[in-house]
Amino acid sequence: MVRPRTNRQRAEVTVIGAGTFGHAIADSISRSEIRTALVTRSETRLERIRQMLARSSPYLMAQRLGDAPLGEYVFLALPSADIAEVVGRLASYHSEETLGYVSLSKGLTAPDGETPHELLSRRFGSIRSAVISGPSLADEMPKHGAHFVVASSSHTLADKLVLLMDGEYTSATGSNDPTGIEWAGITKNAVTLGFHACLAATGSLNQAGAFAGQLFTEIYDYALTMGASPRSFAGIAGIGDLMATSHASTSRNVRAGQLIGSGHSVGEAEARIKQVVESLHTIPLLERRINQDHAATTTPTITALSNRIVGNLAHEQWIASLTSR
Structure with missing residues (x-):
């Protein structure tokens, strides 16, 4: 029996960033029957996103940042320019139940040019930090899939994330070279x-x-x-x-x-x-x-x-x- 959506329940995976790419990532993970929250920082967009997700996997829900506890794995599907501000907010929501923070960005953060992984490692520790990259054009993912490389200095975290990302129309391999x-x-x-x-x-x-x-x-x-x-x-x-x-x-x-x-x-x-x-x-x-x-x-x-x-x-x-x- 499929569990109904409850928008304030704790998800297994939290995807922060409800743009086209974040939606594609969240949808892909949820298709493996993993409770996934697609999180927006915009109150005005929240209801529209919920209506859009009504036609998606029953394991996918929409939340506003702070409405529910973070999942075990938190994916940051954000432009690198927004990463520092969001990571600062995440520090107040962090708990020991969150096992990994994952950057999907491909840029540097202001003002000092830190990479997202450097920033996440500094805030939450390297064993809780990971990077995902690879050919993953959002508009192609539902039809043609995507190929990801999951990298972390923690083999345990990388292996778990590979299982999450290796889905219905995506494939994933692991790496111990996040840099x-x-x-x-x-x-x-x-x-x-x-x-x-x-x-x-x-x-x-x-x-x-x-x-x-x-x-x-x-x-x-x-x-x-x-x-x-x-x-x-x-x-x-x-x-x-x-x-x-x-x-x-x-x-x-x-x-x-x-x-x-x-x-x-x-x-x-x-x-x-x-x-x-x-x-x-x-x-x-x-x-x-x-x-x-x-x-x-x-x-x-x-x-x-x-x-x-x-x-x-x-x-x-x-x-x-x-x-x-």
């Missing part, structure tokens, strides 16, 4: 945006390919200094995710790159896309982080793209720098 898996996702977003920005600016696939390769190398070299494994960049969460995203016309990083490369500002790009674009905020944070770390890596490509994004380099100057390479 590498997370930085591979960050790199994927930045390189996708950079490639399409350069292509829109120059009209040259050769130029765009060279620019993307240089950008990839600079972030990759820095990630290695953070302890990332090269294998994580070569696998599903690295090259696999990069290939999928860079070819997806619906990707916000693709569209933002095209707009930035056509001369639009960050504000104009996000207004047209009507979504937060992680890489637009991550690239300047990344440049600042690398400079503050005094890392033994040179980052002229990151610096040029960051200056174009924040407005320190005029669009025409940025194009001139691309064509003079």
Whole structure:
């Protein structure tokens, strides 16, 4: 007998972030008959989400953050720009019954450029922190599935999360390299945006390919200094995710790159896309982080793209720098 929805009961899994991706993740987990709460921070959206979920799995419910205790596993399906604020609020809801906090973000957090996993580990401990990444375009998940890599320094946590994510239309594998898996996702977003920005600016696939390769190398070299494994960049969460995203016309990083490369500002790009674009905020944070770390890596490509994004380099100057390479 299927248990009825009770919107204030404790779920086994809490997914915070009721956007398209968060909904797809929550729906996937609930299809394995796991009580799953899709959590929104917006009171105005709550009733609309509940009506939408009425046609979904009976194991999926909608909640507002704070309405019910957190689940055993808490997934953060949020833009990285929102992670720090939400993690700060989660600290007041935390209990020993919550076994894992999982980042699905592929960007850096403000103001210091911490990765979400670094932030979660600092707040809740590394054995309770994990990262999930991989080719997982939300609009494709119900029909074509998705492929995830689950990474944690805790083998127990990683194994449990693999079981949760290995569902009706998704597959999951485990990794003990959360640093590498997370930085591979960050790199994927930045390189996708950079490639399409350069292509829109120059009209040259050769130029765009060279620019993307240089950008990839600079972030990759820095990630290695953070302890990332090269294998994580070569696998599903690295090259696999990069290939999928860079070819997806619906990707916000693709569209933002095209707009930035056509001369639009960050504000104009996000207004047209009507979504937060992680890489637009991550690239300047990344440049600042690398400079503050005094890392033994040179980052002229990151610096040029960051200056174009924040407005320190005029669009025409940025194009001139691309064509003079």
